[in-house]
Amino acid sequence: MPPAVPLSPYLDFSRADWAARREDQPLSLTPGDIARVRGLGDRVDLREVEEVYLPLSRLLAFYVNATAGLHRVTTDFLGERPAKVPFVIGIAGSVAVGKSTTARVLRELLRRWPQTPRVDLITTDGFLRPNADLEARGLLQRKGFPESYDRRALLRFVADVKSGMPSVSAPVYSHLTYDIVPGAEIVIDQPDVLIVEGLNVLQPAVVRSDQRTRQVLSDYFDFSVYVDAPVDQLRTWYIERFLDLRETAFADPESYFHRYAALTDAEAEETAAGIWERINEPNLIKNVMPTKDRATLVLTKGEDHAVTNIRLRRL
Ligand SMILES: Nc1ncnc2c1ncn2[C@@H]1O[C@H](COP(=O)(O)OP(=O)(O)O)[C@@H](O)[C@H]1O
Numbered sequence: 614m615p616p617a618v619p620l621s622p623y624l625d626f627s628r629a630d631w632a633a634r635r636e637d638q639p640l641s642l643t644p645g646d647i648a649r650v651r652g653l654g655d656r657v658d659l660r661e662v663e664e665v666y667l668p669l670s671r672l673l674a675f676y677v678n679a680t681a682g683l684h685r686v687t688t689d690f691l692g693e694r695p696a697k698v699p700f701v702i703g704i705a706g707s708v709a710v711g712k713s714t715t716a717r718v719l720r721e722l723l724r725r726w727p728q729t730p731r732v733d734l735i736t737t738d739g740f741l742r743p744n745a746d747l748e749a750r751g752l753l754q755r756k757g758f759p760e761s762y763d764r765r766a767l768l769r770f771v772a773d774v775k776s777g778m779p780s781v782s783a784p785v786y787s788h789l790t791y792d793i794v795p796g797a798e799i800v801i802d803q804p805d806v807l808i809v810e811g812l813n814v815l816q817p818a819v820v821r822s823d824q825r826t827r828q829v830l831s832d833y834f835d836f837s838v839y840v841d842a843p844v845d846q847l848r849t850w851y852i853e854r855f856l857d858l859r860e861t862a863f864a865d866p867e868s869y870f871h872r873y874a875a876l877t878d879a880e881a882e883e884t885a886a887g888i889w890e891r892i893n894e895p896n897l898i899k900n901v902m903p904t905k906d907r908a909t910l911v912l913t914k915g916e917d918h919a920v921t922n923i924r925l926r927r928l
């Protein structure tokens with residue numbers, strides 16, 4: 614018998630190799646659908662959807678079926694009646710990398726597969742502590758760092774949805790007011806798929822003083838995606854988006870950043886670079902980037918938000 618060839622845990626695809634994995638799956642999104650889900654500064658178009666996200670949705674449809682099969686054998690073994698268990702996908706990556714666009718495109722594609730008509734999406738910013746709470750804890754300059762979230766509530770939320778509980782509610786964050794919206798909630802009611810998008814969704818467990826580890830969010834993920842790009846590129850995207858927001862979101866007198874609406878280009882660039890360097894880049898380097906290898910799939914973007922490489926974990 615020939616010696617077994619050791620398998621690498623990762624498969625690396627060029628964009629062209631990955632695009633071929635679409636096989637003959639027809640594109641179900643129209644240009645109008647894509648324009649609706651595209652985030653500010655993001656360039657996702659029909660070609661990007663066809664070559665990158667359609668093959669990914671095909672792979673995810675296989676995973677959904679296989680996971681349901683695995684669940685069935687377990688319930689058979691236990692002699693239980695099979696319950697509906699949502700398939701949970703985590704999407705991680707830096708501020709300004711375009712996680713929200715990736716999440717929305719995947720939601721639209723997955724919805725069109727026959728076995729997953731109900732796809733819900735939640736962003737972890739709803740679990741940020743309210744500003745007053747952050748201020749009391751000295752964390753107002755640490756928004757997006759792991760400690761700025763109510764991690765217990767976030768974990769409870771995902772565990773409840775995964776366990777098949779009906780009508781599980783989550784708080785809502787507003788980028789406009791830069792705070793949690795008092796009294797607002799989003800209700801998730803037994804979807805086929807739940808997408809959980811946020812900077813820190815792949816954070817590893819910390820070891821407690823009694824040497825046991827806490828549960829983490831990714832314990833409940835069936836699949837995870839890390840959206841990656843070089844740090845210099847992310848900084849540029851963050852600053853460009855800030856300049857665009859000045860003319861759109863910041864122009865609203867309700868916006869927390871309204872005082873930035875009147876800045877000149879040079880002043881706005883300096884302000885954005887300051888926020889990036891003080892908050893978002895240190896968080897990226899210390900907390901977000903180290904979680905990349907924990908993802909099932911890494912999408913690496915080049916200039917213009919185009920995905921250039923795909924890495925799939927197969928072991
Ligand atoms: N200050 C802001 N005002 C209004 N919208 C914002 C602001 N900052 C970010 N956003 C929007 O919030 C969304 C999430 O942004 P972010 O957390 O950077 O993730 P990503 O770019 O990876 O999706 C994006 O659609 C972005 O355009």
Ligand SMILES: CC(C)(COP(=O)(O)O)[C@@H](O)C(=O)NCCC(=O)O
Pocket residue numbers: 708736737738739756757758810811812813888892893
């Ligand atoms: C709201 C965010 C923390 C992202 O949250 P996520 O949905 O990834 O949990 C981030 O977009 C942000 O606003 N960071 C703070 C930078 C600042 O203080 O302006």
